[in-house]
Amino acid sequence: MDYPNFLRSNVEAFLAGRGIAFNELRQLASRQGFGDARLLLTSSPVHGIATPTSDIDLICLCQGPVSTGQMATQIHHDGHHVEVLPFAAADVQAAFMAWGTLANGALHRRLKGYQDWDQHHALRLKYLERLVYGVTAEGDAPFLVHQDETARIVAANEFDTLHQNLICACLSTRAGEPDAAQAYLLNGALAAMNLLLSQAGWVLSNRKWTLRRWQMVAELAPGLIDAGLYRDISALWMQVQSAHSGVEHSAGPISHGAPSDRLGALARIHRQLLQLVNDADPTITNNTLTLTPAARACKHTMMDTQAAYLHDPQGGSRLESIAALPSLPSDINGLDHLPPATAARVLRGLRSGEWHCSLSTLLGSAAEEIADVAA
Structure with a gap:
């Protein structure tokens, strides 16, 4: 599929359907202090799946530093709900460098790195993914080069x-x-x-x-x-x-x-x-079974009528340990028995x-x- 054209066409159709021009969005971002930033339209509009009530999600790439605790600005403009979120270009570059390294790992390494990503990077997964498919006012998708990764x-x-x-x-x-x-x-x-x-x-x-x-x-x-x-x-x-x-x-x-x-x-x-x-x-086969105790004691459990609960001195409750269960199967096929x-x-x-x-x-x-x- 021709993704650059796919994204560009989706953006054009979305903006026309909403009756709003990209320049209007740029002006909205400028009023928030991001006039010199590079603006990208992201999320459902670029994928061609936006509904009449979908938000307009904008990301601003700033040359200067941006606090990692920065929250998105919510704007209501002519019946549209617009979200504007800034990121430092340097943080984005660093994130994509780490992303490319992770992509070269084996399956279980990619998986672990993905699951732990938000704990160790300024750019969260949600926004990294949006950047990959983000489209500029000129119709370009500058981060689509990271699509394969x-x-x-x-x-x-x-x-x-x-x-x-x-x-x-x-x-x-x-x-x-x-x-x-x-x-x-x-x-x-x-x-x-x-x-x-x-x-x-x-x-x-x-x-x-x-x-x-x-x-x-x-x-x-x-x-x-x-x-x-x-x-x-x-x-x-x-x-x-x-x-x-x-x-x-x-x-x-x-x-x-x-x-x-x-x-x-x-x-x-x-x-x-x-x-x-x-x-x-x-390391992994189609029959690999991993049943591993959590690293920390589980304090919050779903209540049902079949489980026994223990209470510790701090008042927390947890499910009875299954560490002492009879030997568990070594593969998925064994679950059938x-x-x-x-x-x-x-x-x-x-x-x-x-x-x-x-x-x-x-x-x-x-x-x-x-x-x-x-x-």
Whole structure:
């Protein structure tokens, strides 16, 4: 897909539809003290998915220093809600240098670096992503040169989301929670869609736009995403939706029979997508299972009628430890044989945050990962 033209055309259509010129936006930014800054229009307008009530999100690149605690200025102008946020050009340059280094890492390193990014960088992920696709008054997208890096990193995170939802769907099925299993399957399918869209260069982490972009890409660029994967993921989504609503859906290549069929379909999609993002890293296979206790004691848990709670002297409560559970399986396939009670306890531990199943746990601490990436 011709992304520079795609972004430019979307901006032109958005501004025309709103009846506002880029110069008006520049004047608004100038009144806030950013007259000398480079102005970019970002977010939903550049992606062609803005609604009549969407905000107009502007980023100003300033040559001088900008406080990292700077908040966006909210402006109401002729019925438009405009958000203006400044960043120092030097901070942006430093962020993209670190971003490029991270993109060269193995899957689990990209994943860990992505998850820890906001803790260690002045430019948060949300705005870094917006900058990549931001468009200037001249119709240029100056940071689109970082599109491939962004696609590679975000795809790693989407795969991890898919991976975690597959594990939780398996556990929910074993624990006798069919509704929860369906919800995890839907989340897994959404992550698979976002992964493929990201791999194709169209990165937008906000999940509320995923289905719309998934449908749009088939019309905008039919060959951009593998046809077989597109068909299988779309069929899985429709079948889980119809099963949840009680309406049978017979179309599509994936059986609409038992819930295990849909779980198997997500597992096959998981296996195929791993091949796209893994770069032959032997650390991770399609059957890798990571169940790791949280580094800190979990003080905040979801209340249910099945868990026992302990109270510490400070008054906090936490789920009973599952560290003493019988030996857990070493791979995802082994989850199919867990006793239901054990599956339910592990699931509660994951939901409460006492345990994690992210692939990022294959690395050590955040500090170690930052050192690895820097090296």
